[in-house]
Amino acid sequence: MTRKEKRNFIISFLIFAIAALLPLTHSGYWVSIGVTIAMYAVLATSWALFSGPTHYISLASAAFFGIGMYVVGGFIEVIPFPVLIVLAALIGAIFAAIVGLATLRLSGVYFVIFTLGLAEFIRQIMTWIQTTMGTSSGLYVLTEITESMIYWQLLVLAAIVFLIGWWIGRSKLGFALRIIGNDEMVASHCGIDTASFKVILFIISGTFAAITGAVLAPRWTYVEPTIAFSPMISFQVVIMALLGGMHRLWGPILGVIPFTLLWDLISGTFPNQTSLLLGAAFLLIVYLIPNGIAGLLENFVKNGSKDIGIDGDK
Amino acid sequence: MIEVIFTGLLLGGSYALIAMGLQLQYGVARIMNLANGEILVAGSFGAFWLYTGSRLSPILSIFLVMPLAFVFNWLIYRYLLRPLVRRAKSHGQLEVDSILATFGITFIMVGLMLAIFGGEYFNYSYLAVPFNIFGKPYALNRIMAFLMSALLGTALYVWIYRTRSGMTLRAVSVSSQASELVGINVPLVLALAFSLGGAITAAGGALLSMFLTFDASIGVVFTMKALIIVIMGGVGDIRGAIIAAFILGLAETAVASWVDPGLTLAAAYLLFILVLLFRPQGLFGRQSS
Secondary structure (H helix, E strand, O other), rough: OOHHHHHHHHHHHHHHHHHHOOHHHHHHHHHHHHHHHHHHHHHHHHHHHHHHOOOOOOOOOHHHHHHHHHHHHOOOOOOOOHHHHHHHHHHHHHHHHHHHHOOOOOOOHHHHHHHHHHHHHHHHHHHHHHHOOOOOOOOOOOOOOHHHHHHHHHHHHHHHHHHHHHHHHHOHHHHHHHHHHOOOOHHHHHOOOOHHHHHHHHHHHHHHHHHHHHHEEEEEEEEEEHOOOOOOHHHHHHHHHHOOOOOOOOOEEEEEHHHHHHHHHHHHHHHHHHHHHHHHHHHHHHHHOHHHHHHHHHHHHHHHHHOOOOOOOO | HHEEEEHHHHHHHHHHHHHHHHHHHHHHOOOOOOOOOHHHHHHHHHHHHHHHHHHOOHHHHHHHHHHHHHHHHHHHHHHHHHHHHHOOOHHHHHHHHHHHHHHHHHHHHHHHHHHHOOOOOOOOOOOOOOOEEEOOOHHHHHHHHEEEEEEHHHHHHHHHHHHHHHHHHHHHHHHHHHHHHHHOOOOHHHHHHHHHHHHHHHHHHHOOOOOEEEOOOOHHHEEEHOOOOOOOOHHOHHHHHHHHHHHHHHHHHHHHHHHOHHHHHHHHHHHHHHHHHHHHOOOOOOOOO
């Protein structure tokens, strides 16, 4: 481990430690915001692990998230919660593997529509199963788990995602991915099995989305298909990751925090205008900041050091 | 049984029109417009507004909705999408950019329609009287929507396949570079195809609003349906799209009447998966095209 890596580790650890203190404020509002931020931090960072190098835009987050939530909702009365988390991870991984194997040879647009439809497809099937076989359209999740506990679980999850992202970055997998990201043709000529690398990344991001859904299930005492498989989750994940910047591991979180706060503000005051915000954010990313906030920051730092004559990381 | 087939075919007629609109945008202009469904819903709102406000028949309102949609789509293409086409270094870059930009347009349009009309469901009663075919009653508005779709679709088809100006469109869809070499004004044709596609889609929306309930955020459902049809029929293949539209209309009607109306989109999606797995080049497409 180099000195720089050690320094980054210590800084990250401190940030996580400070973030973990949030529930001590005993403010229900801030803990609730914290849960949302931590949730999207996990979702957006793991999404970027897949989409950053492959350039595939996946809208499947809601599908995996909902699956995780339904695993907990369906079995919470018979199986202990920690086992359910593992189960959700396994089911999410298997499902991601199937979807990935079937679709990752598709071109970009087909993949987008396929993943967008996936959550909607599962939602309709779930609603149909519940209304024809069961009695109600939802499931009760009654646990002793408080919002603060959910928050801490998500923080641990976020730390795991960061560790995996860091490990991928320095492993052979990460090296292969950088080549794929630059030019897939070159990568396949180098003997890199591009298809299986893509599937592995898709499995990683799908698994984390399923775990996130499972962890969050106790937050709503009543889980319905419209909550669990809401397409808005997928879109928000995409926009936050892109807004933050996908070329850095710490990029997406820079998008998650401001966007969550802004979203909360707007949905509180003008509930109908959240889609305008989403649309404006998409256009902003495409036309003005293609590298996200992380890209802006890096440019700023680079220019700043040039101005006063200091060479950066040489 | 016969009723399901007939209703399915009637629905398929409107779907075919919508798919032709997306076919023009994706097959010729090479832009996957994910805001396609919102243009359609805007057309529905236009027809609704004109009918409830000034008693204008939805069939006539098409002639107002289409030019407006044409101009609107022209502006979108000119000011939002062409800059992306110009700056794109590769096809993949353009694809990602146009997906994100048209998603942006989607959400802005949903937001605007929510702000103007609110979040309720809308429908209106126009020609909601039974009309007998082979002794079974069908709603007259569905039949009129089908006839109008057939008329517009045929006109478009004849224009594309039987006239010289239509031929330039086909030429650009085959190869824009070669078209440029033979003196076709490619940028103009691309903008024209995109705008015309939008106008056709909006007309489809106005026709569908005669018998379907809609709301401001339902557009994405129609985007998916149109895309499923285009992919099933084969990109750039209008005849394939028409047949695929009828297949989708039949499948949806069959599932809605025999299984559950809540599963129509699931049925469409299942068709989509089957096509992607077994015939990704489209029903009539050649391998590796």
